[in-house]
Amino acid sequence: DTAVSQTPKYLVTQMGxxxxxxxEQNLGHDTMYWYKQDxxxxxxxxxxxxxxxxxxxxxxxxxxxxxxxxxxHLNLHINSLELGDSAVYFxxxxxxxxxxxxxxxxxxxxxxVV
Amino acid sequence: xxSVTQLDSQVPVFEEAPVELRCNYxxxxxxxxxxxxxxxxxxxxxxxxxxxxxxxxxxxxxxEAEFNKSQTSFHLRKPSxxxxxxxEYFCAVGGGADGLTFGKGTHxxxxx
Numbered sequence: 001d002t003a004v005s006q007t008p009k010y011l012v013t014q015m016g017x018x019x020x021x022x023x024e025q026n027l028g029h030d031t032m033y034w035y036k037q038d039x040x041x042x043x044x045x046x047x048x049x050x051x052x053x054x055x056x057x058x059x060x061x062x063x064x065x066x067x068x069x070x071x072x073h074l075n076l077h078i079n080s081l082e083l084g085d086s087a088v089y090f091x092x093x094x095x096x097x098x099x100x101x102x103x104x105x106x107x108x109x110x111x112x113v114v
Numbered sequence: 115x116x117s118v119t120q121l122d123s124q125v126p127v128f129e130e131a132p133v134e135l136r137c138n139y140x141x142x143x144x145x146x147x148x149x150x151x152x153x154x155x156x157x158x159x160x161x162x163x164x165x166x167x168x169x170x171x172x173x174x175x176x177x178e179a180e181f182n183k184s185q186t187s188f189h190l191r192k193p194s195x196x197x198x199x200x201x202e203y204f205c206a207v208g209g210g211a212d213g214l215t216f217g218k219g220t221h222x223x224x225x226x
Contacts, residue, residue: 033213041152041221042200045213056213090157092213101146103214107157 004106007092010114021076025053032074037088057060081113116141116207120217134138135190135220137205148206200224
């Protein structure tokens with residue numbers, strides 16, 4: 001069983017569209033994240049949720065809206081997609097309070113905006 | 115505030131040679147350090163981590179790293195690399211709901 005799974009893995013869409021990426025973890029963790037990896041491979045945190053509450057909201061355009069219906073899911077909705085949104089988006093999870101809080105990543109969602 | 119510097123963006127190494135990937139960190143809180151590997155078109159896989167205790171940490175695939183507090187470093191090493199080690203390697207600091215702060219990555223290129 002995949003620990004952190006996200007869908008779709010590949011997404012090609014036109015500018016101006018709205019799209020969602022779904023993420024689910026079966027590790028029983030209470031904290032989930034979204035990271036963005038740009039074309040230069042740089043990884044930066046976008047959001048983190050602990051027990052469905054938003055903890056981190058980095059400087060991200062408000063076209064990006066995370067939604068956590070329960071502890072095991074954190075979806076990412078993007079409105080009015082722009083060319084610059086093309087990137088790989090990684091979902092991740094960890095357990096709050098675990099020493100060092102190892103973060104487990106999904107396989108990534110490759111978003112291409114044309 | 116936390117930050118990570120990976121000094122080399124690219125490291126070419128011949129197969130079966132040793133390799134060291136350098137990582138320096140800055141952190142104002144407890145230091146938890148990680149190395150992740152990303153194979154082409156795949157997600158991030160944890161190689162090893164330092165939380166406390168022994169400064170020499172062993173990970174998967176024959177990799178190890180040494181935590182050096184005085185030099186604020188956490189360099190990754192492998193005594194003999196294989197073609198299959200070709201990947202992007204990321205050093206990271208942090209943990210918890212604040213997530214991880216990553217370095218910019220080092221692309222390890224194994225030459226036959």
